[in-house]
Amino acid sequence: xxxxxxFALAREALSNHMGWERAWAAPQPKAAYDVIIIGAGxxxxxxxxxxxxxxxxxxxxxxxxxxLGGGNTGRNxxxxxxxxxxxxxxxxxxxxxxxxxxxxxxxxxxxxxxxRGVMMLAQTHHEVRGYQRTAHANALQGVVTEFIxxxxxxxxxxxxxxxxPRYPVLGALWQARGGTGRHDAVAWGYARACSAMxxxxxxxxxxxxxxxxxxxxxxxxxxxxxxxxxxxxxxxAGHSGQVADMAGFRLPVEAVxxxxxxSEPIKPCMDVVVMANTVHGYMSQSDKGEMVIGGGTDGFxxxxxxGSFHHIEETLRALIETFPIISRLKMLRQWGGIVDMTGDxxxxxxxxxxxxxxxxxxxxxxxxxAIPGSGWAMAELMAKGEPGPLAAEFDMWRFKEGRFxxxxxxxxxxx
Amino acid sequence: xxxxxxxxxxxxxDETELSPGYEAHLKRYGPGSSDEEFEAYMFARKNPKxxxxxxxxxxxxxxxxxxxxxDTATLEVFGTYPAQSAGPxxxxxxxxxxxxxxxRGYT
Numbered sequence: 001x002x003x004x005x006x007f008a009l010a011r012e013a014l015s016n017h018m019g020w021e022r023a024w025a026a027p028q029p030k031a032a033y034d035v036i037i038i039g040a041g042x043x044x045x046x047x048x049x050x051x052x053x054x055x056x057x058x059x060x061x062x063x064x065x066x067x068l069g070g071g072n073t074g075r076n077x078x079x080x081x082x083x084x085x086x087x088x089x090x091x092x093x094x095x096x097x098x099x100x101x102x103x104x105x106x107x108x109x110x111x112x113x114x115x116r117g118v119m120m121l122a123q124t125h126h127e128v129r130g131y132q133r134t135a136h137a138n139a140l141q142g143v144v145t146e147f148i149x150x151x152x153x154x155x156x157x158x159x160x161x162x163x164x165p166r167y168p169v170l171g172a173l174w175q176a177r178g179g180t181g182r183h184d185a186v187a188w189g190y191a192r193a194c195s196a197m198x199x200x201x202x203x204x205x206x207x208x209x210x211x212x213x214x215x216x217x218x219x220x221x222x223x224x225x226x227x228x229x230x231x232x233x234x235x236x237a238g239h240s241g242q243v244a245d246m247a248g249f250r251l252p253v254e255a256v257x258x259x260x261x262x263s264e265p266i267k268p269c270m271d272v273v274v275m276a277n278t279v280h281g282y283m284s285q286s287d288k289g290e291m292v293i294g295g296g297t298d299g300f301x302x303x304x305x306x307g308s309f310h311h312i313e314e315t316l317r318a319l320i321e322t323f324p325i326i327s328r329l330k331m332l333r334q335w336g337g338i339v340d341m342t343g344d345x346x347x348x349x350x351x352x353x354x355x356x357x358x359x360x361x362x363x364x365x366x367x368x369x370a371i372p373g374s375g376w377a378m379a380e381l382m383a384k385g386e387p388g389p390l391a392a393e394f395d396m397w398r399f400k401e402g403r404f405x406x407x408x409x410x411x412x413x414x415x
Numbered sequence: 416x417x418x419x420x421x422x423x424x425x426x427x428x429d430e431t432e433l434s435p436g437y438e439a440h441l442k443r444y445g446p447g448s449s450d451e452e453f454e455a456y457m458f459a460r461k462n463p464k465x466x467x468x469x470x471x472x473x474x475x476x477x478x479x480x481x482x483x484x485x486d487t488a489t490l491e492v493f494g495t496y497p498a499q500s501a502g503p504x505x506x507x508x509x510x511x512x513x514x515x516x517x518x519r520g521y522t
Contacts, residue, residue: 241464251459254462301469303487304488308417308430399454399457400451
């Protein structure tokens with residue numbers, strides 16, 4: 001892999017930029033690999049990358065039924081934060097956030113992490129108490145957040161209407177080192193680094209079945225033929241239930257649609273991320289000037305990557321009260337992603353009932369922010385066969401044993 | 416927008432008139448049951464990509480719970496039936512089987 005740098009830019013300019021190599025190779029599958037990762041989204045690629053970087057395991061194939069980063073990695077609102085209440089969540093999301101800070105240097109690929117600050121508005125007295133509690137918990141966890149006053153909210157984001165008649169802003173939980181990233185670049189950067197380590201990224205290669213012998217996985221049947229392996233990592237978000245079914249176990253997961261939308265581009269007017277969980281909408285401004293908006297999930301099982309119009313209508317109706325200036329904006333694009341929701345709204349990074357078959361799923365509506373930490377924890381689990389401290393509490397048996405990581409209550413709604 | 420026929424009042428109800436209730440025909444377990452049974456009842460879900468039997472409530476209409484049969488991959492609705500059913504009616508299962516020959520059937 002030729003490194004990207006200012007010098008490389010000058011060197012390539014001499015040949016009219018015709019000499020740039022492909023960012024990642026397009027190989028044919030080998031007969032077998034040490035490790036197969038199913039799913040070349042952010043989490044799958046990050047898992048493969050840290051398997052190579054932290055554990056020296058590079059005989060790895062990453063299988064993708066479509067194109068890499070074409071699922072939820074390319075469909076989210078790119079918010080990065082780690083202000084969670086429970087210790088195990090705060091640990092893995094803070095690991096991810098701290099890895100994002102140096103990700104561009106680490107991957108030699110500009111992931112455009114922008115630590116512009118994330119603000120979660122408290123618009124009821126219940127939320128004020130909830131976020132104060134989270135700020136105290138974060139202080140104990142070593143996550144830097146603070147509860148700020150309505151005036152400070154207004155100073156940080158002047159376009160906010162803090163006197164809203166229905167839901168006035170009573171304060172906010174502020175994480176100055178949260179922000180946004182460039183979603184595609186995260187997938188592309190990891191893919192380029194994986195390819196440079198000699199891993200095979202097999203796109204348009206859909207897994208059709210998982211084979212096992214004596215309770216241990218032996219390989220996968222794919223649209224490009226049978227591929228043998230010693231270990232499988234299932235990292236497929238919305239389709240986790242389908243792939244788990246091929247391996248022969250059930251998951252506590254429901255797949256629903258989550259929508260997002262962007263407005264026409266306007267001049268810079270907002271340099272923080274604002275989340276309003278009571279009214280259920282969140283918004284930030286992209287580098288292109290579009291207002292990037294998300295809301296809540298649809299309420300029923302759905303694999304179509306389309307959502308119901310009344311949900312985005314609800315989101316916008318709520319946000320217009322909080323941000324009156326967006327009331328005349330035209331919305332340009334709207335899309336849906338299929339998110340995998342678990343019973344406690346926290347992810348699963350776990351061994352499975354099948355030997356040497358591991359699963360990373362259930363990130364629900366908040367997976368993008370976790371990509372580096374999720375990959376780090378999943379790689380440790382797959383390399384050692386046992387979870388490290390980051391993944392230890394996210395096993396799939398917690399639902400049977402009642403050890404919930406209950407962020408759905410702790411974090412309000414947006415997650 | 417999803418439109419479902421309420422089997423009680425006979426109205427074609429828009430999604431905005433309804434509340435979703437997820438998987439139908441879950442077997443309920445009470446005190447004295449094992450951890451596995453509680454997990455199966457409370458958390459383990461079929462979550463199929465394809466034919467699914469659900470519970471919905473006609474919340475802003477007659478208020479009754481009922482069950483639609485729906486394809487989660489296409490959003491096609493095969494039919495609806497009253498919630499007071501132990502499983503999907505045979506006639507509805509036959510209709511789905513005719514439309515989706517590769518469907519594994521209701522289990």
